Amino acid sequence: MSEARQEAGPLTGQKWKKPPFIASPWLRYGLLIAVVIYLYWTFNTLPFNWDRIAEGLPRAARIFGGAFPPSFERGELMWTGFKESFQIAFLATLLGVFLSIPIALMAAKNLAPMPIYLLGRGIIILSRSFHPVIVAILFVAAVGFGPLAGILTLTLYSIGFVAKLLAEKVEEIDWGQMEAMRAAGAGFFKTLIYGVFPQILPRQIGLSMYQLDSNLRASAVVGIVGAGGIGSTLMNAFGRYDYDFAFAILILIVGVILVSEGISGWVRKKIW
Amino acid sequence: MVEQTAEFTTRPWTRYSRKERWIRFAIYFITLFAVVWAIRDIDIFWPWVWDAPTQIQNLGGRMWPPEFEAWSAILNAMLETVHIATLSTLLTIFIALPVSYIAAQNTTPNRLTLWIGRFILVSSRSVNTIIWALLFVAIFGPGVLAGILAVMFRSVGFIGKLMGEAIEEIDRRPVEAMEATGASRMKVVLFGIVPQVMPAFFAIVILRWDINIRESTVLGLVGAGGIGVLLQGSIDTFAWQTVATILLAIIVLVLVGEALTSLLRKKAL
Numbered sequence: 328m329s330e331a332r333q334e335a336g337p338l339t340g341q342k343w344k345k346p347p348f349i350a351s352p353w354l355r356y357g358l359l360i361a362v363v364i365y366l367y368w369t370f371n372t373l374p375f376n377w378d379r380i381a382e383g384l385p386r387a388a389r390i391f392g393g394a395f396p397p398s399f400e401r402g403e404l405m406w407t408g409f410k411e412s413f414q415i416a417f418l419a420t421l422l423g424v425f426l427s428i429p430i431a432l433m434a435a436k437n438l439a440p441m442p443i444y445l446l447g448r449g450i451i452i453l454s455r456s457f458h459p460v461i462v463a464i465l466f467v468a469a470v471g472f473g474p475l476a477g478i479l480t481l482t483l484y485s486i487g488f489v490a491k492l493l494a495e496k497v498e499e500i501d502w503g504q505m506e507a508m509r510a511a512g513a514g515f516f517k518t519l520i521y522g523v524f525p526q527i528l529p530r531q532i533g534l535s536m537y538q539l540d541s542n543l544r545a546s547a548v549v550g551i552v553g554a555g556g557i558g559s560t561l562m563n564a565f566g567r568y569d570y571d572f573a574f575a576i577l578i579l580i581v582g583v584i585l586v587s588e589g590i591s592g593w594v595r596k597k598i599w
Numbered sequence: 600m601v602e603q604t605a606e607f608t609t610r611p612w613t614r615y616s617r618k619e620r621w622i623r624f625a626i627y628f629i630t631l632f633a634v635v636w637a638i639r640d641i642d643i644f645w646p647w648v649w650d651a652p653t654q655i656q657n658l659g660g661r662m663w664p665p666e667f668e669a670w671s672a673i674l675n676a677m678l679e680t681v682h683i684a685t686l687s688t689l690l691t692i693f694i695a696l697p698v699s700y701i702a703a704q705n706t707t708p709n710r711l712t713l714w715i716g717r718f719i720l721v722s723s724r725s726v727n728t729i730i731w732a733l734l735f736v737a738i739f740g741p742g743v744l745a746g747i748l749a750v751m752f753r754s755v756g757f758i759g760k761l762m763g764e765a766i767e768e769i770d771r772r773p774v775e776a777m778e779a780t781g782a783s784r785m786k787v788v789l790f791g792i793v794p795q796v797m798p799a800f801f802a803i804v805i806l807r808w809d810i811n812i813r814e815s816t817v818l819g820l821v822g823a824g825g826i827g828v829l830l831q832g833s834i835d836t837f838a839w840q841t842v843a844t845i846l847l848a849i850i851v852l853v854l855v856g857e858a859l860t861s862l863l864r865k866k867a868l
Contacts, residue, residue: 362689369682379740387738414637421634456850460729460817461830468834469658470651475643479651548727552820555642565733581725 394574401572404560405579412556415477416542422478423485423542424535430486431493431527432519438497447494454487463549474555481542481549488541489534493527500526533595540591547580658839665847666840673829673848680825680852683743683818684811687750688804695755699762706766706792720763723756728814732823741822749823750811758807765799766792802864809860816849826852 399405433439433447459480466476505522513521550558557576564573615623647654701707702716732749739745774791782790819827826845833841 365685366689369686373679373682373686373743375744376740376742379742380744383739390734390737411641414641417633417637418641453850456853457846458813458817460820461827461846461849464820464831464834465658466655469654470647471644473643474641475647475651478643544727548729551729551733561730562733565737577726577730580730581722584725585721 390570393568393570396571397575397578398571399575405557405576408550408557408560408576409579409583411474412546412550412558413543415474415481415554415556416539416546419478419481419546420485420535420539420542423482423538424489424531426482427486427490427493428531430490431497432523434490434494435497437500437502438523447490451487451491451494454483455491459484459545459549460552463554464552467553472553472555472559477546477549477554477556480554481545484545485538485542489531489538492534493531496527496530497523536591536594540587543587544584547584661839662843664840665843666838667844669829669841669844673826673845676819676826676829677848677852679743680815680827681812683746683750683825684808684815687747687754687815688808688811690747691751691754691758691807692804694751695758695762698755698759699766700788702759702763703766705769705771706788716759716763720756720759723752723754724760725756726753728753729817729821732818732821736822741824743824746815746818746823746825749818750814753814754807754811757810758803761803762796762800765796765803769795805860805863809856812856813853816852 430447430450433443434451435447436444439447462483463476463480466479470476470479500523504526505518508518508522546556547558547561550556550560551562553559553562557580561573561576561580564570564576613620698716698719700716701712702720704713707713707716728749731752732745735745735748735752739748769792773795774787777787777791815825817827819825819829820831822828826849830842830845833839833845
């Protein structure tokens, strides 16, 4: 057997080759050509301002020169910003988590009748399709600069995520308990409180922790368009070419996010 | 034995033990305290809160009906948004793959490279795309390049982390077999590791492309190209009906992107 295989090589003159990842050669080379044409096309049509870009390197050197060493002098301003970011994230998470419960129940196929189901799904899709920053500028336009716009934005953002996953959880609940309660003559709200909620509560708490963490990240970003928090402080520092202060803020943001990620991961591990 | 049973039968049933109850009360109390503190301390002008529903309705009224006059400019900006997302995803691959190689515990050459890899991934992920964009706009000026770089710098962390995890989960036996035959490092990677992580690679890149489309829609708000530039311009000039059209266009784009990625995932994997 092994001799026969060894001889097959020289006899047929064939060498072993790795089978290609995409079997059809047409598709394989077609994809490659398509990528090359796409790259050529985009680099030709996109409006790159090469002169301005060429100035980039000295400018980068200047910015980083200005940013080092990071200045923690205005610590009070930084503290105010972070405190506000935390407050925004916290209030928005609470609000979003509470509002997401009725919406998740509406968007669960096994509980809600068809029109209500569609309404619930519609709310979820709508609140998920926009990046929080876009929602934030709309709220800033509607209710003015400051943390209120941030809270409204992140509440909507939380509803999109928490309600979606919670609705999936509601659709997976053990139906036996519901049937038992209905057979005993319990009304809709009693089955909800004693049949559904105990089954989805652990998931809801885990999701809330995750959402608090992700809202804390997002609150730094929505501030850039004027919705309060540390993002507003960062944007002001950038606008005033205060790069050493901006760099200090960036370092702190990264630090805070790492810490909050650690805490929320630890809590969720405890719960789940 | 008998005494014990007696004790069990007389003890009233409780759902939580004493300690659990105390912990629960402590958590409730801390939460309540934090809420009160946050609401009292936060810098909100309360009359605006009560006014907010009216203001939001008002804004909605000004947006209706959407105006489609500027559709060709919107279409162009949309195309630019898609280009930013696609180009940055393509280019990220070249950076993310080597980083994931050194950030995976079983392929990294030594401890130092492992930590370098981890550091790159963490710092990339913990800075948001918008903040990266802010930085690159300051360096390279407003425009598409700043946007592409911002999305790239953010995606490296995402793709690199997930690829690193995929590499850590591979079957070690083919790799060992190849090492035993004396294959070079390059060949081991190419024939032992790459085929195993290929499906994960495509899934991750497709997923990231979908995310990048959403991210690219907001880059323009800090001047980094795409539909956001148009959106910011329309908001600044109070052209609310155009804003409505742009928002509709973004919804369509995101839905199309989602449909396309789910189709690709089904076909390719």
